[in-house]
Amino acid sequence: MMQFLPPWMRSGRVITGLVIVAIIAICALFAPQIAPQDPNEQDLVATLLPPVWVSGGDAAHILGTDSLGRDILSRLIYGARVAMLVAFFASLGAMLLGSVLAYIAGYFGGRIDSIISRAVDVWMSFPPVVLSLILMVGLGVGLRNVILAIIVVDWTRFCRVLRSEVMVVARRDYVAAARLVGFSHWRTITREIVPATLPLLITLVSLEMGIAVIVEAILSFVGMSVSAQTPAWGQMIADTRQFIYDNPWNLLFPILAVFFAVFGFNMLGDGLRRTLDVRVTATQRV
Amino acid sequence: MLATIVPLIGRRLAISIFILLIVSMLLFLVLHVLPVDPAAMSMPPTATLAEIEAKRVEMGLDKPLPQQYLIWLSQVVHGDFGTSIHFRRGVLGLVRDTLPATIELAVLAMIIASVLGIIGGLVLFHVRGTHKEPVMDFGSILLLSIPEFLWSLFFILIFGVALQALPFTGRLDPDMRMPTGTGFLLFDALASGRLDIFWSALEHMILPCFALGIAFSPTIMRVLRSSLIDVYQEDYIHLARLRGLSERRILVRHALKNAILPTLSLMGVQFGFLFGGTLLVEVIFSYPGLGNLMVDAVRNADLPIIQAVGLAYCLVVLIINTVVDSLYLVLNPKLRLR
Numbered sequence: 001m002m003q004f005l006p007p008w009m010r011s012g013r014v015i016t017g018l019v020i021v022a023i024i025a026i027c028a029l030f031a032p033q034i035a036p037q038d039p040n041e042q043d044l045v046a047t048l049l050p051p052v053w054v055s056g057g058d059a060a061h062i063l064g065t066d067s068l069g070r071d072i073l074s075r076l077i078y079g080a081r082v083a084m085l086v087a088f089f090a091s092l093g094a095m096l097l098g099s100v101l102a103y104i105a106g107y108f109g110g111r112i113d114s115i116i117s118r119a120v121d122v123w124m125s126f127p128p129v130v131l132s133l134i135l136m137v138g139l140g141v142g143l144r145n146v147i148l149a150i151i152v153v154d155w156t157r158f159c160r161v162l163r164s165e166v167m168v169v170a171r172r173d174y175v176a177a178a179r180l181v182g183f184s185h186w187r188t189i190t191r192e193i194v195p196a197t198l199p200l201l202i203t204l205v206s207l208e209m210g211i212a213v214i215v216e217a218i219l220s221f222v223g224m225s226v227s228a229q230t231p232a233w234g235q236m237i238a239d240t241r242q243f244i245y246d247n248p249w250n251l252l253f254p255i256l257a258v259f260f261a262v263f264g265f266n267m268l269g270d271g272l273r274r275t276l277d278v279r280v281t282a283t284q285r286v
Numbered sequence: 287m288l289a290t291i292v293p294l295i296g297r298r299l300a301i302s303i304f305i306l307l308i309v310s311m312l313l314f315l316v317l318h319v320l321p322v323d324p325a326a327m328s329m330p331p332t333a334t335l336a337e338i339e340a341k342r343v344e345m346g347l348d349k350p351l352p353q354q355y356l357i358w359l360s361q362v363v364h365g366d367f368g369t370s371i372h373f374r375r376g377v378l379g380l381v382r383d384t385l386p387a388t389i390e391l392a393v394l395a396m397i398i399a400s401v402l403g404i405i406g407g408l409v410l411f412h413v414r415g416t417h418k419e420p421v422m423d424f425g426s427i428l429l430l431s432i433p434e435f436l437w438s439l440f441f442i443l444i445f446g447v448a449l450q451a452l453p454f455t456g457r458l459d460p461d462m463r464m465p466t467g468t469g470f471l472l473f474d475a476l477a478s479g480r481l482d483i484f485w486s487a488l489e490h491m492i493l494p495c496f497a498l499g500i501a502f503s504p505t506i507m508r509v510l511r512s513s514l515i516d517v518y519q520e521d522y523i524h525l526a527r528l529r530g531l532s533e534r535r536i537l538v539r540h541a542l543k544n545a546i547l548p549t550l551s552l553m554g555v556q557f558g559f560l561f562g563g564t565l566l567v568e569v570i571f572s573y574p575g576l577g578n579l580m581v582d583a584v585r586n587a588d589l590p591i592i593q594a595v596g597l598a599y600c601l602v603v604l605i606i607n608t609v610v611d612s613l614y615l616v617l618n619p620k621l622r623l624r
Contacts, residue, residue, distance in 0.1 A: 126603070
């Protein structure tokens with residue numbers, strides 16, 4: 001069955017990851033069509049309802065309601081929007097910033113390399129959560145700033161790993177040959193080095209998407225992400241946690257949503273690491 | 287050996303101090319593009335504009351930014367981190383009260399992460415090439431996908447709410463008083479001979495420490511496994527086999543000794559992440575450490591605290607990294623060449 005698929009997809013992990021990510025992406029794109037109710041509509045008569053299979057549940061709210069009587073399932077579906085937007089743009093931005101610096105540092109070496117490496121050292125001495133919180137204080141809350149904060153914090157993840165890979169590739173014979181033939185630095189990097197490091201880059205982006213989902217959840221948990229009107233998983237965790245004794249079920253759903261998303265991205269990343277890497281043998285790929 | 291190591295460690299130390307200086311500059315810069323006015327915030331709401339302006343001058347906020355930074359830096363070097371706008375207390379005292387709690391939490395969690403990571407790495411290595419490998423591999427991705435704050439919430443749901451087996455708020459039972467001393471509660475309790483306090487403190491630390499420990503163990507597992515696989519390609523392992531040594535002896539005496547080095551350097555990096563991870567775990571468990579102080583400060587835009595706590599986090603991470611790097615130099619003779 002796998003033969004009909006392109007080589008990079010011939011792995012149970014890649015397919016599992018893609019399916020999970022696709023489900024969440026569809027929830028995000030078509031939230032108004034899928035969600036049974038308005039995520040912000042309050043029903044103060046029916047607050048903190050348990051899910052429908054627990055006694056006291058209401059069929060109108062399949063997964064129950066939060067402290068303001070808002071439908072949890074609808075909020076989860078709308079919450080996928082913030083999670084996916086952040087995952088997509090933050091990881092893309094961090095990838096661009098980190099990889100450009102990594103190519104420059106790894107290819108040219110010398111002084112510019114040591115400056116970039118020192119910058120990475122400075123960043124690494126900040127615990128990521130602490131740095132992103134401080135940045136959110138400086139930037140102010142909002143979706144755009146969350147994405148910006150994650151880019152500013154996480155570019156080092158790309159830079160660190162990619163730089164050493166670029167250093168290895170840049171010393172290969174075909175790169176020297178390209179230079180001898182008269183390729184410019186720009187052309188050597190874009191035509192010879194980038195393609196060789198692309199598998200690693202794609203894997204890192206996939207893993208970073210999972211990290212971005214976690215960071216956004218953390219920031220919205222402490223109320224430093226999107227505004228209170230926009231449904232976000234971290235916010236839902238913070239809200240339902242206060243009523244953990246009245247209604248432990250409702251805390252479980254946003255937790256599972258975050259886990260599900262991160263697991264999907266990690267499966268995808270781990271699978272791609274195997275299927276895209278030319279050095280891994282066919283048996284190790286499955 | 288010492289003659290070659292000391293200059294290298296000295297160099298490492300100098301770099302760390304340099305990094306700390308840059309970090310302090312960045313912190314200052316980020317927090318001073320803020321749209322809030324610390325002078326207005328530190329005054330009662332009835333203050334007139336002229337009074338606020340006078341306060342601005344008093345706080346040095348009318349001076350150019352580089353000069354403000356130098357004033358702040360010289361105060362910090364003298365141990366003056368300013369006064370919290372919200373708590374109206376010296377910031378240094380606040381940090382000193384909360385830092386030991388966080389360090390205690392992080393160290394215990396790191397021990398758990400290391401033990402779980404090393405055991406897990408050995409298990410993963412042991413099942414390589416067997417039919418159990420895909421299952422274990424899948425398990426390690428699953429573990430990798432659950433960050434510390436999700437573990438914290440899971441544990442609260444299972445052990446706190448459902449089983450009611452362990453406490454999940456604060457550092458001590460509400461009817462107990464903190465013993466005075468270093469602030470390291472486990473140590474203070476033992477030093478004052480209060481075993482009941484020691485147990486209560488330990489009980490309160492079990493859930494947060496395991497949440498952190500489990501979250502940070504999978505990376506250690508995976509690195510140990512792959513470095514063991516690398517080491518087993520080396521000639522000296524084949525030689526040891528030819529000499530007829532048992533597999534256990536080869537693993538413990540030859541392979542593990544070499545494979546633990548990359549794992550150790552990873553643990554240094556991991557400890558940095560783990561130390562940052564305590565922030566949210568503390569908030570979830572209402573554990574009175576740096577993390578709770580930081581989040582309170584962030585919510586109140588309390589700049590002096592944010593600056594000092596940010597610096598405290600970086601300082602601890604830098605100290606840990608310096609110690610681990612130095613240890614690495616002592617343990618790995620290959621790095622001492624040059």
